[in-house]
Amino acid sequence: MISFLTIHGGYNKLKEPEDINFTIYPGEIISIVGPTGSGKSRLLNDIECLAQGDTPTGRVIRINGAELDDLQRFEMEGKLVAQLSQNMNFVMDLTVREFLEMHAKSRLIPHAEDVIGRCFQCANDLAGEKFSEETKVTQLSGGQSRALMIADTAFISESPIVLIDEIENAGIDRRQAITLLAHREKIILISTHDPLLGLSADKRIVIKDGGIAKVIHTTEEERASLKTIEKLDNVLGELRNRLRLGEMIDRLPEWAALE
DSSP states (O other): OOOOEEEEOOBOTTOOBOOOEEEEOTTOEEEEEOSTTSSHHHHHHHHHTTOBSOSTTOOEEEETTBOOOHHHHHHHHHHHEEEEOSOOOOOSOOBHHHHHHHHHHHTTOTTHHHHHHHHHHHHHHHBSSOOOTTSBGGGOOHHHHHHHHHHHHHHTOOOSEEEEEOGGGSSBOHHHHHHHHHHTTOEEEEEOOOHHHHHHSSEEEEEETTEEEEEEEOOHHHHHHHHHHHHHHHHHHHHHHHHHTTOOOSSOOGGGOOO
């Protein structure tokens, strides 16, 4: 059982120390922001491997305040952390239902039929394009694959830590996905360039020169600005849908007015 995770600072690319001991609790959403190539994915990788000062950053990840030896890391890594990367590809030629049944069986999930049904429905709610239980997982689009794995992580996986790399590129309902995972009392860390996701988090880690520059607690003023950001995001989302449908975008319609 994980009560909290702590990131103990290492060094950035300039070999300057990260002056940080940052603790995260179940149910919290943490966004990781910074320029492309700044080291956001490196932080996710350090958490995934439960780094103990043995990665290029020198960071130490403690679970419930304790450092882990190599045996503990090996035993815990696959159970403790679920990582949803930008590029996920299935290699088994199973249907969506067969995949969920296999995972539920391996996890000894009680009431598996009900859980599988809710998981499948949730995946379809998240995905931009619907798919059936008989669809082969190898035939799913990138967005559908990500939606399926997010639903699987929420309803079937027991991993209490979820790492997500740039969900805004997945073509799914990203805010609904993050809210779903947080309500399952999981620790959520998400690398993002999306202001909507960045400000929806409880706190955000700012990465610069490969290191943690600072941690910002989301303010009430920032949360208030989310309404305007959501309106902008809805406008862009509608434009994307119209482009996908082959419509002409010669001018912005009335619903796009921000005033």
